[in-house]
Amino acid sequence: xxxxxxxxxxxxDPMHIYLAKHCIEQSCIVxxxxxxxxxxxxxxxxxxxxxxxxxxxxxIFLDINMPIxxxxxxxxxxxxxxxxxxxxxxxxxxxxxxxxxxxxNQYGIISKYLIKPVSREKIDNFLAGLS
Numbered sequence: 001x002x003x004x005x006x007x008x009x010x011x012x013d014p015m016h017i018y019l020a021k022h023c024i025e026q027s028c029i030v031x032x033x034x035x036x037x038x039x040x041x042x043x044x045x046x047x048x049x050x051x052x053x054x055x056x057x058x059x060i061f062l063d064i065n066m067p068i069x070x071x072x073x074x075x076x077x078x079x080x081x082x083x084x085x086x087x088x089x090x091x092x093x094x095x096x097x098x099x100x101x102x103x104x105n106q107y108g109i110i111s112k113y114l115i116k117p118v119s120r121e122k123i124d125n126f127l128a129g130l131s
C-alpha cells in the first residue's frame with residue numbers, strides 16, 4: 001500500500017475519533033491524521049488550504065450527524081469549491097436508513113458508505129479499493 005500524507009476524520013464523537021485514528025494508523029502508513037468536530041470546522045480548514053495553494057487531504061472520513069454543520073452541509077459546500085483533484089470521501093456513520101444511502105449516492109463524490117463502528121477491516125477494504 002502506498003504512503004498517505006494526510007487523512008481527515010470529521011466527527012463530533014471523541015470515542016469514534018479515537019477508534020478511527022487507531023484503525024487508520026494500524027491499516028496504513030499515514031504521515032498525519034487531522035480531526036475536526038464538525039463540517040464547518042473542516043470546510044474552513046479546507047478553504048484556507050485551497051486559498052493558500054497548500055496540499056489537500058488525501059482521504060476524508062466524514063460523519064453525517066454532527067452539530068454546527070452536519071456531513072450533508074459539508075458535502076453541499078465542498079461541491080461549490082473548485083478542487084482540481086478528487087478527494088476520496090468515505091461516509092462513516094451510524095445511519096442505516098435507506099434514504100441516507102440514496103442521498104449519499106446523489107452527491108457523486110462519495111467513495112464509500114460505511115456503518116459505524118469503524119474497524120480495521122473496514123478501513124483496509126476501503127483503502128484497498130482506492131489503489
